[in-house]
Amino acid sequence: xxxxxxxxxxxxxxxxxxxxxxxxxxxxxxxxxxxxxxxxxxxxxxxxxxxxxxxxxxxxxxxxxxxxxxxxxxxxxxxxxxxxxxxxxxxxxxxxxxx
Numbered sequence: 001x002x003x004x005x006x007x008x009x010x011x012x013x014x015x016x017x018x019x020x021x022x023x024x025x026x027x028x029x030x031x032x033x034x035x036x037x038x039x040x041x042x043x044x045x046x047x048x049x050x051x052x053x054x055x056x057x058x059x060x061x062x063x064x065x066x067x068x069x070x071x072x073x074x075x076x077x078x079x080x081x082x083x084x085x086x087x088x089x090x091x092x093x094x095x096x097x098x099x
Contacts, residue, residue: 004012017025
């Protein structure tokens with residue numbers, strides 16, 4: 001959107017003067033100014049409220065973080081058969097028969 005220069009502003013004021021007339025134009029200016037002031041007050045209050053909530057959650061105001069629970073490690077152990085059972089078995093006992 002282009003910026004409004006002095007020529008454009010003059011055209012807008014002339015059109016407003018023609019539409020509203022010389023008696024209504026000052027009243028419209030006052031009400032527009034009052035509306036802008038009220039808007040600024042509202043945004044300032046919102047800004048202060050936001051800054052206040054950010055100050056409350058600043059790192060200095062936060063409680064210390066809770067350390068994570070310790071992790072329990074389980075070590076798997078291989079089951080080793082006794083020495084007499086460790087002899088190799090024939091393939092016919094281990095593998096299913098072929099069809």
